Amino acid sequence: MISASTNLYAVIGDPVAHSLSPVMQNWFIEQFHLNAVYTAFRVKGAKLQMCINGMRAMGIKGLNVTVPHKEAIRSFVDEQSEEVRVLGAANTLKNQAGVISAYVTDPYGFIESLGENRARFRGASVLLYGAGGAAKSVSYALSRLGVDQLLISDLVSQKAIELAERAQKLYGLKNASALVKGFAPMKEIIKHTHIVINATAVGMFPLEDKSVVDNYDVVGTKHFFYDLVYNPAQTKFLRLAEERGAATQNGLDMLIYQGLESLRIWTGQDLSLLPSQLNELKKLMRNQLGVHE
Amino acid sequence: MISASTNLYAVIGDPVAHSLSPVMQNWFIEQFHLNAVYTAFRVKGAKLQMCINGMRAMGIKGLNVTVPHKEAIRSFVDEQSEEVRVLGAANTLKNQAGVISAYVTDPYGFIESLGENRARFRGASVLLYGAGGAAKSVSYALSRLGVDQLLISDLVSQKAIELAERAQKLYGLKNASALVKGFAPMKEIIKHTHIVINATAVGMFPLEDKSVVDNYDVVGTKHFFYDLVYNPAQTKFLRLAEERGAATQNGLDMLIYQGLESLRIWTGQDLSLLPSQLNELKKLMRNQLGVHE
Numbered sequence: 001m002i003s004a005s006t007n008l009y010a011v012i013g014d015p016v017a018h019s020l021s022p023v024m025q026n027w028f029i030e031q032f033h034l035n036a037v038y039t040a041f042r043v044k045g046a047k048l049q050m051c052i053n054g055m056r057a058m059g060i061k062g063l064n065v066t067v068p069h070k071e072a073i074r075s076f077v078d079e080q081s082e083e084v085r086v087l088g089a090a091n092t093l094k095n096q097a098g099v100i101s102a103y104v105t106d107p108y109g110f111i112e113s114l115g116e117n118r119a120r121f122r123g124a125s126v127l128l129y130g131a132g133g134a135a136k137s138v139s140y141a142l143s144r145l146g147v148d149q150l151l152i153s154d155l156v157s158q159k160a161i162e163l164a165e166r167a168q169k170l171y172g173l174k175n176a177s178a179l180v181k182g183f184a185p186m187k188e189i190i191k192h193t194h195i196v197i198n199a200t201a202v203g204m205f206p207l208e209d210k211s212v213v214d215n216y217d218v219v220g221t222k223h224f225f226y227d228l229v230y231n232p233a234q235t236k237f238l239r240l241a242e243e244r245g246a247a248t249q250n251g252l253d254m255l256i257y258q259g260l261e262s263l264r265i266w267t268g269q270d271l272s273l274l275p276s277q278l279n280e281l282k283k284l285m286r287n288q289l290g291v292h293e
Numbered sequence: 294m295i296s297a298s299t300n301l302y303a304v305i306g307d308p309v310a311h312s313l314s315p316v317m318q319n320w321f322i323e324q325f326h327l328n329a330v331y332t333a334f335r336v337k338g339a340k341l342q343m344c345i346n347g348m349r350a351m352g353i354k355g356l357n358v359t360v361p362h363k364e365a366i367r368s369f370v371d372e373q374s375e376e377v378r379v380l381g382a383a384n385t386l387k388n389q390a391g392v393i394s395a396y397v398t399d400p401y402g403f404i405e406s407l408g409e410n411r412a413r414f415r416g417a418s419v420l421l422y423g424a425g426g427a428a429k430s431v432s433y434a435l436s437r438l439g440v441d442q443l444l445i446s447d448l449v450s451q452k453a454i455e456l457a458e459r460a461q462k463l464y465g466l467k468n469a470s471a472l473v474k475g476f477a478p479m480k481e482i483i484k485h486t487h488i489v490i491n492a493t494a495v496g497m498f499p500l501e502d503k504s505v506v507d508n509y510d511v512v513g514t515k516h517f518f519y520d521l522v523y524n525p526a527q528t529k530f531l532r533l534a535e536e537r538g539a540a541t542q543n544g545l546d547m548l549i550y551q552g553l554e555s556l557r558i559w560t561g562q563d564l565s566l567l568p569s570q571l572n573e574l575k576k577l578m579r580n581q582l583g584v585h586e
Contacts, residue, residue, distance in 0.1 A: 001316065001319070002315050002316070002319045002330065002331065002332065003315050003316055003333075003581075004304070004309055004310050004311060004312040004313075004314070004315050004333035005310055005333075006315065006332055006333070008301070008303075008332045008334075010301070010351075011297070012351070016297055017297050017298055018297060019297040020297075021297070022295050022296050022297050022299065023294065023295070023296055026294070026295045037295065037330050037332060038295065039295060039299055039301045039330060040296075040297035040298075040299070041301075041350075041351035041352055041353070042352055043350055043351055043352070044350075047349070047350035048350075050346040050347060050349065050350035051347060051350040051351055053343040053346060053347060054343060054344060054346060054347010054348065054350055054351060055347065056340070056343065057334075057336055057337075057340035057341075057343035057344040057347055058303075058305070058334035058336060058344055058347060059334055059335055059336070060334070288296075
C-alpha cells in the first residue's frame, strides 16, 4: 500500500504519454515488494533545470529520462557515470541527498537481453543498421561483448562515418567502419557477417512492411538477427530472417533490462527476474502495446 | 493500473512521514476509479520555490500542503481563493497549465464532517479551545454555520484575543470574544454553551490523560463535544462528555472531508462517499494509526 514513506520514481520526456515504463516499473515494484511507485511527467526542454531542482526539493529518488532529453539532461546533473561521458547521453538519474548522478542503462539492457545468445558476439562480425542514439548504445555494448568487426549503415552516410569514428576512438572498437553505398555487394557483406542488428525505426508503424535488409538469399542458420523494434513483435526484418533459419530476437527484452537496471541503481538492490517472471512481464507489455504475436 | 497518463498528486510538509493523506487519497482514487496516484514529499521551507517550480515543470496536477508550510506557501502561488486570503493559510494547490491556485479545504472539511449535527450550530453558543491554525479554520467555518456566540480559550491569552479579533473583523463573527482566565466560573460558561470544540493538541500523545475541560459537572445531553484530535479515537475530552450524555465527535471525519475536497478541486468532479464507504475508510485509517477503539 502506498503511504507517506513510499518512494516516487518517474520518467520524464516530451511526449511521454505512450511510455511503457510506468507499467513495467510498477510491475517490477510489485514483484520485488518495493515501497515505491512510478509515474510519468511530460517535461519541456526549457524546463529541465526546474525539473531537476524540483527533484531535489521534493526528494524524488530517481528519474528515467527519455527522448528528447537524454543528451541535454547532462548539463543539469552533478555527476556522470563513465558510460554517460562516453556516450554523451543519460537515461537514469539518481538523487542522493540532493546530489544528482546520471547513468545510462541502455548498453547494459542490450547485453543482459542477449541471454544465451551472448556467446555469439565474441570475435563476431556485426552489421549494424542505424547511427542514432540507440545505435550508439548498441555499439558501446558491442565493444564490451568483444566483437571483432563492426560495420555501420545509415541512410545518412555521414552519421555512419561519425559513429564508426566514435566506436574506434571512444568505445575501443578498432575494426569499426561505415558501410558506404556501393562498398561491396550486400550479399557478400551478409555472407561474411554473423550478426545483423536493426537500430532504426524501419519496421515500426508506419514502416511495418519495410526491412533495412533487402536481400535474404545468403541468410542462414549461422546468422543472428536482432531488432531493437518490439512493436510489432516480429518485424519483416526478423520474419524473413527466421524463414531462412536464422536465430532472431526483438527489442522487448532490452527495454525490460534497461529498466530493471535503472531500478537496481535507485534501490541499490540486486534485482533479477525468473524466466517465468520475464514471460509474464512480456505478456503484460505486449497487451499494453496491443501487439500481434 | 498506473500508466504514463496517470496523474500524480502529493502532500508536501516537513516532516511528512506520518501523514495519513497518501493512504486516504489512494483509497479515494481507487473507490472513484480515478487515473491517479498520491505520494508524500518532505520539503524544507527553503525549497518551497524550487518545489513549486518543479510542480510546474513536471506538470504535477495537485499538491496538499501541511505543516509547517501552510502559511509560507502563499508567497509562491499565482492565485489565492477568498478563504486562503481571509485565513492566511492554504492546504491545496491546483496546477492548471503552470498557473498555481491555492485553496484551503479545512473549513469545508469541518462543515461536511458535521453531518446531521450541522443543525446544532445555527444560533448556538460555541466554546473553542485553541487559537492556532486549526482553530482559525474552525472559527471561519463557525461563521459560515451561523453560530451566534464564539468564546475562544487559549493557554496564551494574547493568541485567543487576536483570533477573536480576526473572527470579528475577517470572518464576520460579531459575537466572538476571548476567554480570559477568571472571566467567569467555567461551570457557568459551559452551562450556557451548546458546543465545545477542542482544537489543541491536548488529548493526543503525550497528553492522552489530559482534557482542556477540567469540570464536567454541568455537561449534559444538550451539549455537543467535538475534538479535532482523532488519535486516540476517543480522547478524555470526549469520553467524559459522553459519560454525561453529551453528543460527541472526533476529528477523523474532518480529516477525511478536507482531503476529499482537495480531490474534488483537482479533478473538478463531484465526488461523494456512501456511509458504507466512509465507515470502510475510517476503519482503514484507524488501522493505519493503530488506534484503540
